[in-house]
Amino acid sequence: MSKALKPVSKNKKKITTHVLQEMKSKGEKISMLTSYDYSMAKIVDKTGMDVILVGDSASNVMAGHETTLPITLDQMIYHATSVVRAVENALVVVDLPFGTYQGNSKTALDSSIRIMKESGAHAVKLEGGKEIKESIDRILSAGIPVMGHLGLTPQSIYKFGTYTVRAKQDEEANRLIEDAKMLEETGCFGIVLEKIPAKLAKQVAESVEIPVIGIGAGNGVDGQVLVAHDMLGLNVDFSPRFLRRYNNLSQQIEDSVKQYINDVKTRDFPNENESY
Numbered sequence: 001m002s003k004a005l006k007p008v009s010k011n012k013k014k015i016t017t018h019v020l021q022e023m024k025s026k027g028e029k030i031s032m033l034t035s036y037d038y039s040m041a042k043i044v045d046k047t048g049m050d051v052i053l054v055g056d057s058a059s060n061v062m063a064g065h066e067t068t069l070p071i072t073l074d075q076m077i078y079h080a081t082s083v084v085r086a087v088e089n090a091l092v093v094v095d096l097p098f099g100t101y102q103g104n105s106k107t108a109l110d111s112s113i114r115i116m117k118e119s120g121a122h123a124v125k126l127e128g129g130k131e132i133k134e135s136i137d138r139i140l141s142a143g144i145p146v147m148g149h150l151g152l153t154p155q156s157i158y159k160f161g162t163y164t165v166r167a168k169q170d171e172e173a174n175r176l177i178e179d180a181k182m183l184e185e186t187g188c189f190g191i192v193l194e195k196i197p198a199k200l201a202k203q204v205a206e207s208v209e210i211p212v213i214g215i216g217a218g219n220g221v222d223g224q225v226l227v228a229h230d231m232l233g234l235n236v237d238f239s240p241r242f243l244r245r246y247n248n249l250s251q252q253i254e255d256s257v258k259q260y261i262n263d264v265k266t267r268d269f270p271n272e273n274e275s276y
């Protein structure tokens, strides 16, 4: 048996965007992890996780697509609705999927309102900088909290061509810093920075007041986010440098399922106690 970790207080307060802001002010790091379904979200929320992200990585992890582009708004709402049913304390942030916010701020507002109204989530996240400013303005004008996402923005993978580190050159780095400041001034409550040099990410976190959450962005930011299936070892074929694996659940599931097959084949299961 592994040693039990100190339990998180049962009456832990609800995390709001204001709580996250306070955490940054106090220098307390913010923990964020994905969930796409009720059962996982229930476990993750109970741990005391600060933010649960219903990421469009559901397109890869749940549906098996190669990219995040195919997942639809209806599918994101289905995932978000299931997660919200399970969550008591964490702030639930939902990704606006590709094609539901770019280019038309009214579409962006309509998509965000559908997510908030139909799922009961607390905030939306979208990828990009000044090119989507009008959309962000309009979503915020409806009172919907918005989280930005800069650096490696997977919905633009066909523009980038690879999932390699972004903003290594000064020009892209300077643009990223400007975009981060713009997101703050526009009124976003936080920013995700994905796969950029640690030094640049630290500089961004220090130049804005709002929390900056990193994935592959080093230790100088205000919090970290990972995909739950990756860090639990459910997703064995994905092992980027930034990922730390805390378990090997795919192996454990495989072993358990094989044992079940064996018990069926050998007539060991069910036994008398398991029968009526």
Ligand SMILES: Nc1nc(=O)c2c([nH]1)NC[C@@H]1CN(c3ccc(C(=O)N[C@@H](CCC(=O)O)C(=O)O)cc3)CN21
Pocket: 056, 057, 060, 061, 068, 154, 162, 163, 164, 165, 226, 227, 229, 230, 235, 238, 239, 240, 241, 242
């Ligand atoms: N399961 C999962 N986890 C994620 O973190 C994730 C998704 N899906 N889907 C959406 C985006 C895509 N992300 C990705 C995708 C690929 C790499 C990757 O392959 N990185 C490699 C090498 C890439 C290269 O240099 O060309 C690495 O070692 O970091 C990283 C992040 C992060 N997001």
Ligand SMILES: CC(C)C(=O)C(=O)O
Pocket: 034, 053, 054, 055, 056, 057, 058, 095, 192, 194, 215, 225, 226, 227
């Ligand atoms: C990788 C995280 C930040 C994300 O955006 C997702 O899960 O879709």
